[in-house]
Amino acid sequence: MAAFLCSQFLFLKAQENNKLPGEIHGNFEMTTQFYSVDTIIGAPIVPEKVLMNGFLNLIYTKDKFTAGLRYEAYQNVLQGFDPGYAGSGIPFRYGTYSGDLLEITAGNFYEQFGSGLIFRSYEERGLGVDNAMEGMRVKAKVRPGIYLKGMIGRQRLFFAQSNGIVRGIDGEFNLNEAFEGLAEKKTKVILGSSFVSKYQADDNVTYNLPENVAAAGGRLNLIRGNFSIFSEYVYKANDPSADNNFIYKPGQAFFISTSYSTRGFGLNLSAKHIDNMSFRSDRNENINNLLISYLPALTKQHTYNLAATLYPYATQPTGEVGFQADLTYKLKKGTWYGGKYGTSVLVNYAAANGLDTTSIDDLNTTRQAYKTNILSTGDIVFFRDFNIEVTRKLSKEFKLKASYFNFIFNNDVMKLAGKPGTFYVDIAVIDLLYKFNKTHSLRTEFQNMWTKQDQGNWATFVAEYSLAPHWFFSFMDQYNYGNPVESKRLHYPIFSSGYNTGGTRIMASYGRQRAGIFCVGGVCRTVPASNGVTLSITSSF
Amino acid sequence: MKVLIFSLFIAFSFPIFAQDGGREIPSVDVKDLFGNNFNTGDIDNEGKPIIISFWATWCSPCKRELNNIAEEYVDWQEETGVKIIAVSIDDARNMQKVKPYVDGQAWDYQVLLDPNGDFKRLMNVNNVPHTFLVDGNNQIVWQHNSYSEGDEYELYDLVKKLSSGEKIDSH
Numbered sequence: 001m002a003a004f005l006c007s008q009f010l011f012l013k014a015q016e017n018n019k020l021p022g023e024i025h026g027n028f029e030m031t032t033q034f035y036s037v038d039t040i041i042g043a044p045i046v047p048e049k050v051l052m053n054g055f056l057n058l059i060y061t062k063d064k065f066t067a068g069l070r071y072e073a074y075q076n077v078l079q080g081f082d083p084g085y086a087g088s089g090i091p092f093r094y095g096t097y098s099g100d101l102l103e104i105t106a107g108n109f110y111e112q113f114g115s116g117l118i119f120r121s122y123e124e125r126g127l128g129v130d131n132a133m134e135g136m137r138v139k140a141k142v143r144p145g146i147y148l149k150g151m152i153g154r155q156r157l158f159f160a161q162s163n164g165i166v167r168g169i170d171g172e173f174n175l176n177e178a179f180e181g182l183a184e185k186k187t188k189v190i191l192g193s194s195f196v197s198k199y200q201a202d203d204n205v206t207y208n209l210p211e212n213v214a215a216a217g218g219r220l221n222l223i224r225g226n227f228s229i230f231s232e233y234v235y236k237a238n239d240p241s242a243d244n245n246f247i248y249k250p251g252q253a254f255f256i257s258t259s260y261s262t263r264g265f266g267l268n269l270s271a272k273h274i275d276n277m278s279f280r281s282d283r284n285e286n287i288n289n290l291l292i293s294y295l296p297a298l299t300k301q302h303t304y305n306l307a308a309t310l311y312p313y314a315t316q317p318t319g320e321v322g323f324q325a326d327l328t329y330k331l332k333k334g335t336w337y338g339g340k341y342g343t344s345v346l347v348n349y350a351a352a353n354g355l356d357t358t359s360i361d362d363l364n365t366t367r368q369a370y371k372t373n374i375l376s377t378g379d380i381v382f383f384r385d386f387n388i389e390v391t392r393k394l395s396k397e398f399k400l401k402a403s404y405f406n407f408i409f410n411n412d413v414m415k416l417a418g419k420p421g422t423f424y425v426d427i428a429v430i431d432l433l434y435k436f437n438k439t440h441s442l443r444t445e446f447q448n449m450w451t452k453q454d455q456g457n458w459a460t461f462v463a464e465y466s467l468a469p470h471w472f473f474s475f476m477d478q479y480n481y482g483n484p485v486e487s488k489r490l491h492y493p494i495f496s497s498g499y500n501t502g503g504t505r506i507m508a509s510y511g512r513q514r515a516g517i518f519c520v521g522g523v524c525r526t527v528p529a530s531n532g533v534t535l536s537i538t539s540s541f
Numbered sequence: 542m543k544v545l546i547f548s549l550f551i552a553f554s555f556p557i558f559a560q561d562g563g564r565e566i567p568s569v570d571v572k573d574l575f576g577n578n579f580n581t582g583d584i585d586n587e588g589k590p591i592i593i594s595f596w597a598t599w600c601s602p603c604k605r606e607l608n609n610i611a612e613e614y615v616d617w618q619e620e621t622g623v624k625i626i627a628v629s630i631d632d633a634r635n636m637q638k639v640k641p642y643v644d645g646q647a648w649d650y651q652v653l654l655d656p657n658g659d660f661k662r663l664m665n666v667n668n669v670p671h672t673f674l675v676d677g678n679n680q681i682v683w684q685h686n687s688y689s690e691g692d693e694y695e696l697y698d699l700v701k702k703l704s705s706g707e708k709i710d711s712h
Contacts, residue, residue: 023564027665057665061567066663098568112657115633122632122657125667147578174577190576221576226644230576230637257637266641296634301599326638328645344608344646433690441690468691503665503684540665540684 022062027503029125030054031536033078038531041490041512044079051078053085055125069093080527081128082287084158091159092132103139108132111151113170113194116294117253118217118234118279121155129288132156133166145178147171155281155290162290164281168196190221194234198281198292207246207367213239215251215279215293231256234293236279240367242286243278244318247369251276253295266328271321272298275355275372278317298322299350299385304403304429305460305478306449309516311409311416311425313383319355321377324348341393350385354378354413381422384408401431411454417515417526423453439468450482457482473497478514503540508533563680566593567663571628572654574640579653581660584679589622590703591675592696595655595666596627598635598642603670606688611648617697621704625650630669632656674699674709682709 031053035046052075059068073088074081094107110132112120123130135153142148152167175189176182197214217234236251244251257270279293295315299322302308315322326348333342356373363369387405394400405427412420427449435441445462459481464474478492494511515529568582584591596603607627610617617623627650629639636656643652655661664673667686674683674696683699685692699709 025564025665027667029667057662059567059663059665061565066567110657110659110662115636116656117633120633120657177577188575188577223575228640259637259641261641261644263644263647266638266643266645268638268641270637294633296632298634301635303599303601326641328642330645330647341612435690438694439691443690466689466691468689469685469695472689498687500685500687500689503671503686505668505686538667538686540667540671540686 022060022065024058024060025541026056026058027538027540028054028056029536029538031078031534033530033535034533035079035530036532038512038529041492041529041531042515043529043531046079048076051076053078053081064098065095066098067093067095077128079530082158082289084289085128087159089159091130091156101140101142105137108134108156109137109151109153111137111149112294113149113168113196114192114217114219114232115230115255116296117232117255118194118215119166119168119170119196119292120294122294127288130156131289131291134161143178145174145176147174155292157282157285157290162281162285164198164200164283164290166196166198166281166292168194170194186224188221188223192219192221192232193217196292198279200281200283204246207240209240209246209283210238213237213279226262227258227260229256229258234277236277236293239276239279239283241278241280241283243280244276245369246367247276247363248367249276249369251279253277253293261328264330264332266326268324268326270298270324272323273321273355273374274315274317275319293317298324298352299383300324300326300348300387302387302405304427304431304445304447305462305476306447306458307387307403307405307427307429309514310449310458311407311414311423312517313350313352313385313409314414316352316354316382316413319357319372320352320382321355322350322352324350339392339394343390343392345391346389348385348387350383352382352384354380354382380410380413381408382410382413397435399433399435401429401433403427403429403431405429416517418454421453423451425449425451425453441466441468455480455483455488470500471498476511505536505538507536510534563676563682566675566679566681567660569659569663571660572656574643574652574654581653581663584626584675586622586624586675586677588677589624590677590700591679592623592625592700593664593673593675593681594625594627595630595661595664595669595671597629597631597669598638599631600669602688604646605690606670606672606693607648607650608646609690610693611646611650613693613697614649617700621700623700623704626653627651628653628655628660630655630658630661630666672696674703676703676709 034050055070055072057070069090070092071090074085077085092108096105110121121131121133133153137151140148149170154161172192195216199212202209202211215236219232222229232255234253238248238250240246253274255272259268280290282290295317297313297315299313329345331338331343356376356378357370359370360368385407389403391401407425409423429447431445433443443464447460449458460478462476466472474496476494481489483489492512492514496509498507510533513530517526566584570578570580573579631639670688672685673681676682
């Protein structure tokens with residue numbers, strides 16, 4: 001009690017001096033799912049009946065000092081997440097001091113060098129991906145235009161850390177900031193370079209493995225007016241791992257992206273070449289665990305249910321060549337083709353193939369396994385995606401969006417559940433939005449997928465009624481009407497409703513969820529079929 | 542000892558949570574569309590309101606929100622001087638497509654890139670779209686998660702309040 005009074009006194013004293021004791025903010029999320037038995041859709045039996053994922057972030061700031069922590073709880077972890085998330089704890093906590101010259105972080109942190117091709121430590125909570133570092137990081141602004149970063153630590157693996165240690169440095173040189181004479185020049189040049197290495201003890205009885213594996217990379221960002229180029233190259237020393245079947249061939253990755261854009265027009269062309277670039281801090285890990293390098297797919301990330309969750313492409317880190325073209329165009333308003341309000345047109349094409357390689361028969365000697373012909377593309381088609389989306393506001397009340405997708409999906413490479421072979425898929429979507437008044441609106445989606453392979457044709461219907469700014473009610477039904485097996489021609493209806501206020505969102509849904517793939521950013525997770533009620537609360541304060 | 546720690550915690554947390562008039566914009570380095578570093582502590586609109594909207598090229602409701610506001614933005618600026626900062630959380634997969642998309646849609650917003658979620662984390666954003674309203678003293682005074690058609694009218698009513706010098710008390 002004496003201590004309590006004492007601290008209150010101290011607080012009052014502090015207030016007198018007009019010194020606030022800092023600020024605390026955070027966010028919170030809790031998702032609870034009640035599982036019903038539904039053997040027809042193949043939903044796994046959940047003995048606990050109820051499962052929950054949740055977390056709370058707290059961040060304290062006071063002038064140049066920041067500290068934070070995250071409590072996470074999995075009681076037990078929701079279906080579709082890695083069961084490695086068991087129990088609860090505080091796996092993320094840190095303190096950061098930001099001075100004028102140095103910023104120092106001790107504890108856990110997320111970091112990315114360049115585009116992440118050589119190193120990216122990040123979180124995607126909705127997917128259960130979190131390879132946060134635990135260790136120390138220093139950032140320095142040596143002089144204008146020169147930025148340095150250095151870090152060392154171990155990556156997070158669920159509630160533990162990796163066996164391997166990751167360390168690296170990154171430098172960025174912004175020429176226009178560094179030299180006063182270049183500040184106003186039309187051409188902007190930014191150069192960057194990184195070095196990353198991992199250490200893991202040799203635990204293998206068959207092979208003599210390298211315990212230290214280094215990777216180095218460079219990048220260039222050049223901008224002139226409406227035109228820009230970004231390019232990055234990474235070389236990785238020999239890194240035998242479970243991913244590459246313990247071969248000693250070095251890896252490399254190259255990415256180039258060019259853009260040209262003016263008001264109402266945007267074009268992006270990109271290409272990449274990835275060869276034996278799986279890079280993890282534990283050579284025996286798999287799936288999304290302990291990845292050091294970030295190799296996202298060079299394809300458009302779709303949002304409509306049928307286009308996004310049945311056949312999404314994921315990068316093949318052992319080797320692929322990819323290309324993408326992406327066009328945004330706004331047809332002028334007040335013309336016959338643009339309509340009264342203008343029309344937005346998006347066109348996208350993406351292609352991914354295997355590498356062009358020549359096998360080497362050296363698995364008992366040098367273990368290089370193959371030679372890559374860098375200048376050509378392999379014959380095996382991994383993925384093709386052509387899609388177009390047209391959005392037009394027809395009147396004050398009515399908005400129409402029409403989309404078409406064409407995929408070629410090689411499931412012998414992608415190895416999704418379902419049938420082997422190559423799938424040829426067409427999808428059409430009509431999305432209609434009707435505004436009754438300023439705050440009431442109804443949005444409907446009519447989606448259809450045609451394919452002769454795998455599960456055959458699908459249709460999805462969505463209706464979403466919203467009462468801004470607080471409420472929404474939605475209904476979705478997915479129907480596998482073209483399944484070659486008649487007993488599998490099932491409906492997956494689901495109702496959802498939500499309430500938003502300030503930074504808080506409460507949502508409930510009831511119904512069937514189809515087995516599928518749920519992706520955010522460049523990463524995906526497989527979700528099993530389920531039936532039941534889901535409640536989720538997220539809040540930011 | 543436990544009592545001591547607990548009472549200290551209570552004593553200090555009350556004043557911490559009882560903040561008056563919002564919070565400051567946290568300070569962290571992100572990038573602008575030209576690859577330059579930009580510190581979010583430098584966000585400023587000379588005493589006029591600011592809207593900070595977190596979005597991504599793969600997020601349909603985010604794009605609906607920012608496209609709907611784009612139609613009204615000229616009027617909003619004329620009437621209140623409000624400035625919109627659209628923070629893209631696209632990572633390496635889509636980051637290079639942000640500028641072509643922004644130009645293609647003819648947005649006049651200040652656009653920032655937060656590819657590894659550093660600013661997003663400090664702003665405690667769970668999901669996009671997430672919109673913040675900042676007053677003339679650079680204090681965050683209001684926020685909203687998700688977007689439904691028509692949400693922009695509530696947002697603009699609040700901008701007008703701020704612009705005419707009224708206080709907003711809801712967080």
